[in-house]
Amino acid sequence: MTILEGDRACEARGTSDVSRVHSARLRVGAFTADPSGNRLECSGVDYPVEPLVMDVLCFLAGRAGETVSRDELIEHVWFFNPYADESLTRAISLLRRIFRHDPGGRAYIETTWKRGYRLTADVRMLAPARHLPTYYQAPALEDEFAVAVLPFRRQSTEESDGFLADGLTRDLTMLLSRVPRLRVAAYSSAQTVREGADRAPVISDRLDVRYLVSGSLARQGENFQLRVALMDGVDDAQLWAQRIDARLDQFFSVQDKIVLDVSTSLSSALHLSHAAALQQRKPFQLNAYELVQRAEALRLHYNSETAHEIVTLLEHALELDPGDGAVHAALAVQHTQNVTSKFCDTPAETFSLAKRHIDAGLSLSPHDPEVLAAAGITATMMGNARLAVRHLRTALDLDPNNAHTLAVLGWQQCWLTGEEEGLRMIETAEERAPHHPRFSLWAHYRGHCEIRLGCAERAIDAYQDGEARNPGYSLNLVTLAAAQAVAGRTSDAHSTLLRLKRVAPDYRLEDYIGLARRMTYWFGERLTRKAMISALADAWHTLPAD
Structure with a gap:
């Protein structure tokens, strides 16, 4: 498939449920490898392995047929740990012990003397396994970094709307209580105050919190409208507000998403507002x-x-x-x-x-x-x-509630599987928290995912989004130039590289090559590492001399 055909295919892709996280399974010779479950299976027998041992296998599988040096494996799996040499030897030994159960008696890992290891078995991708997240409670601390969710107001005469408003209040209180170091006033305490009877500073002082969340639920025919605001009770100022409109018959089907959208946006706004106060x-x-x-x-x-x-x-x-x-x-x-x-x-x-x-x-x-x-x-x-x-x-x-965690997870998940769920996770983070300090980076991650998916033009759009959000970030200029070069937009790549030289005059082509080699899952079948490096090198070497 050509790059142009790849971008056309990108135009036709559909939506997917971002809450489902895939983890690719591999066929390695006679064995099925399930990285998410850290196990190998052959002839109906399961062989559990340690996570780092599975990391070694996945790295070798990604370079099947090539000799991979011990230093590369240690850098990738053990993060340059100088004491990992013995751990790598043990991992290879454990894998070989399992692979001896191949009914055909084949050898799977070959040692290349004084160089490294080569996976000789055939490797192919299988259908992904599903992973659905489960949730746990997390502790909350910090006295000044505290919030209360006030009872949501019902702005209609329907008695049932009161139950909906109360449910939203409870759910938001529960989700925000899982934000690390954020102290959330108990639901029962917040129920003792009524917004409108007292000003925000009085309520804030009574509940011993700085921040207040207030909201209302209104029915408008077959639709409902949810309004939420974040206030600084000390300064008596509104910091953030959001309005959501949807059909009433969809309320229960989208309620969990709405609450999570709101709590994530609130969490981001709380952190940003508190950090701004600390700047003074x-x-x-x-x-x-x-x-x-x-x-x-x-x-x-x-x-x-x-x-x-x-x-x-x-x-x-x-x-x-x-x-x-x-x-x-x-x-x-x-x-x-x-x-x-x-x-x-x-x-x-x-x-x-x-x-x-x-x-x-x-x-x-x-x-x-x-x-x-x-x-x-x-x-x-x-x-x-x-x-x-x-x-x-x-x-x-x-x-x-952590939008940055969601964005990075989406980026890495897309890299691992070459599937679009990860891209949707990044887009969800962008929708929920456009005021987040790392918002500009999320467009950068989107660009990386588009490269992995073979969509050069979409990658260019994403990197340009990142440049608009945070002008002059050198790494974004490097990746933008590489995407432009591989898409055949040589003149644009030259212009971007000239801007890079002004921002980071000591950046070299070798720096990009090293980055591309370290980021193992960055590239796919349509936009390969070799193609990206070659395209940027061609653009780089035709730049005018300094």
């Missing part, structure tokens, strides 16, 4: 987690300068509280992003530092969804999509 204070007045929130707000205008400012804030936070897992996790994410964006000069050392921070974060806070999401993002930047998906799924199960 001196850094030494903030606690460790408040410094993390302040650092997050800097992503609204992300570039090399703000990236290094984020590291400075987070290192200060770590000095204040070395035992805060969320701080370690945030530092891990930033260090890996600095490598990916070429905002640092020592990538191997920076990746190793990030790995130490994320290990510390997971050790200190193994059930914190923010830490788990950070572990997923760290794995993403290091090129391990399978590990990223595992962490991100768990994080989203614990806190379904």
